[in-house]
Amino acid sequence: MGLHVLKFGGSSVGSLKRIENVADIVAKRAKEHQVVVVLSAMQGETDALIELARHFSQSPDPREMDVLLTTGEQKSVALFSICMLARGLKARTYLGNQIAIRTSREFTRARIEHIDVEGIMKSLNSGEVVVAPGFQGVTNEGDLTTLGRGGSDTTGVALAAALKADVCDIYTDVEGVFTTDPNIEPKAKKLSSITYDEMLELASLGAKVLQTRSVEFAKKYKVPVHVRSTFKDVPGTWVLEESRLMESLVVSGITYTKNEAKVVVEGMPDRVGIAAELFTNIAEAGVGVDVIVQNVSKDGTTDISFTVLRADLRKALEVLEQNKGALKFRQVRGDDRISKISAIGNGMRSHSGVAAKMFKALAKDNINIQMISTSEIKVSCVIDEKYTELAVRVLHDCFGLDKISTKEVDDFR
Amino acid sequence: MGLHVLKFGGSSVGSLKRIENVADIVAKRAKEHQVVVVLSAMQGETDALIELARHFSQSPDPREMDVLLTTGEQKSVALFSICMLARGLKARTYLGNQIAIRTSREFTRARIEHIDVEGIMKSLNSGEVVVAPGFQGVTNEGDLTTLGRGGSDTTGVALAAALKADVCDIYTDVEGVFTTDPNIEPKAKKLSSITYDEMLELASLGAKVLQTRSVEFAKKYKVPVHVRSTFKDVPGTWVLEESRLMESLVVSGITYTKNEAKVVVEGMPDRVGIAAELFTNIAEAGVGVDVIVQNVSKDGTTDISFTVLRADLRKALEVLEQNKGALKFRQVRGDDRISKISAIGNGMRSHSGVAAKMFKALAKDNINIQMISTSEIKVSCVIDEKYTELAVRVLHDCFGLDKISTKEVDDFR
Numbered sequence: 001m002g003l004h005v006l007k008f009g010g011s012s013v014g015s016l017k018r019i020e021n022v023a024d025i026v027a028k029r030a031k032e033h034q035v036v037v038v039l040s041a042m043q044g045e046t047d048a049l050i051e052l053a054r055h056f057s058q059s060p061d062p063r064e065m066d067v068l069l070t071t072g073e074q075k076s077v078a079l080f081s082i083c084m085l086a087r088g089l090k091a092r093t094y095l096g097n098q099i100a101i102r103t104s105r106e107f108t109r110a111r112i113e114h115i116d117v118e119g120i121m122k123s124l125n126s127g128e129v130v131v132a133p134g135f136q137g138v139t140n141e142g143d144l145t146t147l148g149r150g151g152s153d154t155t156g157v158a159l160a161a162a163l164k165a166d167v168c169d170i171y172t173d174v175e176g177v178f179t180t181d182p183n184i185e186p187k188a189k190k191l192s193s194i195t196y197d198e199m200l201e202l203a204s205l206g207a208k209v210l211q212t213r214s215v216e217f218a219k220k221y222k223v224p225v226h227v228r229s230t231f232k233d234v235p236g237t238w239v240l241e242e243s244r245l246m247e248s249l250v251v252s253g254i255t256y257t258k259n260e261a262k263v264v265v266e267g268m269p270d271r272v273g274i275a276a277e278l279f280t281n282i283a284e285a286g287v288g289v290d291v292i293v294q295n296v297s298k299d300g301t302t303d304i305s306f307t308v309l310r311a312d313l314r315k316a317l318e319v320l321e322q323n324k325g326a327l328k329f330r331q332v333r334g335d336d337r338i339s340k341i342s343a344i345g346n347g348m349r350s351h352s353g354v355a356a357k358m359f360k361a362l363a364k365d366n367i368n369i370q371m372i373s374t375s376e377i378k379v380s381c382v383i384d385e386k387y388t389e390l391a392v393r394v395l396h397d398c399f400g401l402d403k404i405s406t407k408e409v410d411d412f413r
Numbered sequence: 414m415g416l417h418v419l420k421f422g423g424s425s426v427g428s429l430k431r432i433e434n435v436a437d438i439v440a441k442r443a444k445e446h447q448v449v450v451v452l453s454a455m456q457g458e459t460d461a462l463i464e465l466a467r468h469f470s471q472s473p474d475p476r477e478m479d480v481l482l483t484t485g486e487q488k489s490v491a492l493f494s495i496c497m498l499a500r501g502l503k504a505r506t507y508l509g510n511q512i513a514i515r516t517s518r519e520f521t522r523a524r525i526e527h528i529d530v531e532g533i534m535k536s537l538n539s540g541e542v543v544v545a546p547g548f549q550g551v552t553n554e555g556d557l558t559t560l561g562r563g564g565s566d567t568t569g570v571a572l573a574a575a576l577k578a579d580v581c582d583i584y585t586d587v588e589g590v591f592t593t594d595p596n597i598e599p600k601a602k603k604l605s606s607i608t609y610d611e612m613l614e615l616a617s618l619g620a621k622v623l624q625t626r627s628v629e630f631a632k633k634y635k636v637p638v639h640v641r642s643t644f645k646d647v648p649g650t651w652v653l654e655e656s657r658l659m660e661s662l663v664v665s666g667i668t669y670t671k672n673e674a675k676v677v678v679e680g681m682p683d684r685v686g687i688a689a690e691l692f693t694n695i696a697e698a699g700v701g702v703d704v705i706v707q708n709v710s711k712d713g714t715t716d717i718s719f720t721v722l723r724a725d726l727r728k729a730l731e732v733l734e735q736n737k738g739a740l741k742f743r744q745v746r747g748d749d750r751i752s753k754i755s756a757i758g759n760g761m762r763s764h765s766g767v768a769a770k771m772f773k774a775l776a777k778d779n780i781n782i783q784m785i786s787t788s789e790i791k792v793s794c795v796i797d798e799k800y801t802e803l804a805v806r807v808l809h810d811c812f813g814l815d816k817i818s819t820k821e822v823d824d825f826r
Contacts, residue, residue: 016468052492055429057499064498067506068491071484078481079465085477086470093480097510098555142511 002166003124004029007038007134007156011173012230013076014043022230023083025171026129030089034124036163037091038134038156039080041072046149062107066136066146069108070096073133073152081131091129094120096136096144101155103137103145110137110145111213112154115162132159150211157214161221168223170210171230176237177202177209179401180254184392187402193238193245194252194346199225201344201378205255215239242346250347250354251399256388258339260290261313262370263306265320267330270302278304278320278327285319287312291340291373291382301330305371307382310336338370339388342380343395355379361398367391415579416537417442420451420547420569424586425643426489427456435643436496438584439542443502447537449576450504451547451569452493454485459562475520479549479559482521483509486546486565494544504542507533509549509557514568516550516558523550523558524626525567528575545572563624570627574634581636583623584643589650590615590622592814593667597805600815606651606658607665607759612638614757614791618668628652655759663760663767664812669801671752673703674726675783676719678733680743683715691717691733691740698732700725704753704786704795714743718784720795723749751783752801755793756808768792774811780804 006026013019022037029035049068053060060068077093084091099120103110120130134152137145147154153170160168175190177199182188194202196219203212209227218225218239228236242248268274275294282289292306308316313334320332341362348354355372358379362369367390371382383391396402419439426432435450442448462481466473473481490506497504512533516523533543547565550558560567566583573581588603590612595601607615609632616625622640631638631652641649655661681687688707695702705719721729726747733745754775761767768785771792775782780803784795796804809815 016465020469049488052429053495056433056492056496060495061498064491064494064506067487067508068495071488071491074480074487075462075484078477078484079469081477082466082473082481083469085474093477095480095557144508 001033003034003036003163005036005038005156005160005163005165005168006171007152007168008040008171008230009152009173010040010043010045012171013039013080016079018230019076019080019083022080022171023087023089025230026084027087027089030129033166036120036124036130036132036159036165037080038132038152038159039073039076040134040152042076045072045075063143066107066144069146070133070136070144073135077131077133084129084131089129090127091131092123093131093133094123095133097138097142099132101137101158103139103147105139105141105143105145107143107145109148110139112137112147112158115158117159117162121163147213148211150214153211153214154217157217157221157223157225160223161217165223168218168225170225170227172209172227173230174209175229175232175234176227177239177253179252179404180392180396181256184256184389185254185396185402188396189401189404191237191252192235193240195242195245195248196239197242197377198252198344198346199239201342201375202253202255205257205340205342205344205378205380210239245346248346249404250351251343251345251401252347253344254392254395254399254401255342255344256339256392258385258388259310260307260338260340260382261310261334261336262338262382263308263313263316263320263332263334265304265327265329265332267301268304269328270296270300274302274327275304281319281323281327282308282316285315287316287319291371291380293371307338307340307371337385338382339385340380340382341388341391341395342378343399344378346377348377348379357398358395361394362391365390365394367394414446416447416449416576418449418451418569418573418576418578418581419584420565420581421453421584421643422565422586423453423456423458425584426452426493429492431643432489432493432496435493435584436500436502438643439497440500440502443542446579449533449537449543449545449572449578450493451545451565451572452486452489453547453565455489458485458488476556479520479557482559483546483549483557486548490544490546497542497544502542503540504544505536506544506546507536508546510551510555512545514550514571516552516560518552518554518556518558520556520558522561523552525550525560525571528571530572530575534576560626561624563627566624566627567630570630570634570636570638573636574630578636581631581638583638583640585622585640586643587622588642588645588647589640590652590666592665592817593805593809594669597802598667598809598815601809602814602817604650604665605648606653608655608658608661609652610655610790611665611757611759612652614755614788615666615668618670618753618755618757618791618793623652658759661759662817663764664756664758664814665760666757667805667808667812667814668755668757669752669805671798671801672723673720673751673753673795674723674747674749675751675795676721676726676729676733676745676747678717678740678742678745680714681717682741683709683713687715687740688717694732694736694740695721695729698728700729700732704784704793706784720751720753720784750798751795752798753793753795754801754804754808755791756812757791759790761790761792770811771808774807775804778803778807780807
């Protein structure tokens with residue numbers, strides 16, 4: 001008998017019928033293992049609550065916002081437990097303040113600081129299925145908090161870590177992590193396993209399967225995570241330490257994001273400290289920067305390009321115009337019609353030539369690369385947005401991802 | 414500056430627009446007084462949640478039911494506070510477990526045992542409007558509880574008592590307490606004041622303005638309660654100690670209930686202890702009994718009639734049939750087409766002849782009285798259900814309630 005944490009997303013509990021389906025899955029698992037169930041709010045619920053709050057304010061008070069948003073998960077755990085108990089199964093809801101999941105006081109984006117597991121261990125040892133709401137926690141002062149969008153993943157993995165669980169199953173509406181978005185490339189294949197680092201890059205570069213912070217947690221505490229379908233009982237994708245993987249693919253996934261915009265600052269004096277000054281201005285305006293590229297021109301001036309979230313573009317341009325006098329650039333322009341295409345793979349650590357292969361493939365289809373950014377296990381290119389889908393297919397094909405055949409990994413439970 | 418508790422019902426916060434209206438009322442009051450706001454769930458919300466749970470079970474687990482139902486009030490207090498804060502007003506939500514409102518462990522119908530006011534007093538003294546969800550509390554073990562339908566009234570009055578507030582305003586969708594149901598008798602008049610005892614009889618006899626328990630609380634702690642309209646700024650009805658009233662009407666209200674049924678047990682041996690035996694059987698089946706009437710016949714047998722809730726009629730009849738051997742009655746029959754009409758008035762204490770006047774008025778219109786029950790301040794008659802509305806109008810007229818002119822009471826704040 002092991003201890004398993006099963007997390008179900010909003011679409012998995014999106015209707016009363018689907019909640020019954022989740023009860024089937026949990027009941028089956030609970031026959032052999034101790035089970036902690038973590039649930040998201042029913043699909044659409046959180047958005048509906050945000051919509052209500054927006055009626056009063058575009059930036060509603062964050063503390064009260066968390067009081068509002070936590071009702072979503074509270075509702076789904078109560079309904080699920082009622083369903084389990086009606087079937088004669090033993091289940092018990094523990095809210096965020098009962099477990100307790102202690103967080104920082106950063107309302108709407110709090111971070112888990114400590115989890116008490118004593119109470120729920122007692123429940124588990126008495127044969128009860130513990131049902132916990134995802135996404136929520138409580139401050140030391142007793143105020144409810146939420147962990148940011150997708151925070152239920154983090155609740156699941158953090159509980160698994162605190163309980164030293166054998167596995168954290170992330171049940172969702174897809175069958176696992178794919179080599180790319182199957183909506184764009186129908187030949188996309190499900191990966192049987194990937195490393196935490198690959199998953200981190202995938203999550204932060206546009207694959208919406210897991211909240212980035214949950215993967216950081218999983219990596220830190222070595223929690224085996226199994227991303228799988230709620231609706232089809234087939235093996236999903238294991239997210240594991242590198243050492244537990246049979247083999248690493250050179251490239252295991254192609255991702256894209258369309259939520260960024262490019263800022264180009266042209267004709268700045270090429271002197272020491274100018275970049276620091278520019279990005280200090282940007283940072284002080286609360287705008288995050290992703291890719292940065294600098295070119296030095298012949299005439300003693302320099303051009304700096306960087307990407308920001310599309311929602312921040314206007315703010316970034318305003319800040320720069322305000323500081324034009326100090327920065328002494330010729331002109332600044334923004335472009336919100338870009339996308340970022342990335343190839344990710346743990347095998348890049350030991351294989352060279354991935355970037356070159358990628359650039360060549362894009363060039364062959366006349367896709368111009370505007371910016372490049374690389375890490376140990378990924379290469380990202382900023383391109384014109386209109387080529388996004390084409391680029392995804394070209395790269396998927398170029399790295400042979402439609403032909404991969406990875407062995408199904410052993411069950412790590 | 415006083416301390417006022419303002420409680421708003423489900424229809425008062427039934428839409429975002431109505432929540433804004435409540436914010437107007439609260440903002441105005443907060444200019445001159447310390448204010449605690451108690452809110453119900455938005456109209457329809459609690460019923461919708463019950464409906465969801467019923468999908469899984471006709472008798473859902475009560476502990477989990479309370480986790481579910483408390484989301485309704487949590488949602489309305491959060492939205493209200495967001496609305497207040499968006500206007501630049503100082504407001505702060507305290508949930509049942511934060512205040513804390515300690516209750517018994519009788520889930521879905523818990524009783525308030527203790528209220529800590531230290532935290533919210535600090536908030537009030539710093540100029541914040543305290544916003545509290547009605548209907549909910551928390552056990553010593555930290556489990557959420559609810560106080561039964563209408564429980565928000567009790568939260569309001571109990572908070573007013575604990576805080577020694579100057580007044581508890583109960584804002585609702587009617588203008589106050591009326592001499593009878595205006596839907597049946599358009600000539601019904603709003604009462605300017607009534608005693609706690611009258612309100613208790615009114616509440617338990619069909620007037621749906623206040624939860625009975627809230628009136629018990631108000632009486633016990635002498636909390637001046639002001640029942641009034643959310644939508645029209647006019648004086649409502651004060652519920653007060655007898656000594657604070659200018660004058661008492663002999664009859665101040667006519668109520669009716671249609672949720673009862675009659676059980677008639679015929680031909681029981683007329684021996685000592687037979688009634689005790691019968692009602693012990695009924696009580697052991699968990700069926701509550703209201704009016705009881707016994708007639709002794711000439712032939713040495715006796716007939717006993719009593720009323721139960723309609724929902725319990727079948728159970729009562731079953732229990733009696735099962736005990737027919739021991740009770741030795743000839744036959745039992747049930748009638749669920751009855752209603753109970755009551756005349757209530759504090760002045761009855763010092764006026765005789767009310768019952769006789771009532772019987773005469775009903776007889777004049779050929780309304781047969783099946784059972785009678787009296788207390789110090791009320792007379793109730795069980796009649797054929799089809800005469801309900803007629804009887805209400807006849808009695809309203811007979812006691813001249815359409816002509817009362819009571820002085821507006823002083824403001825007790």
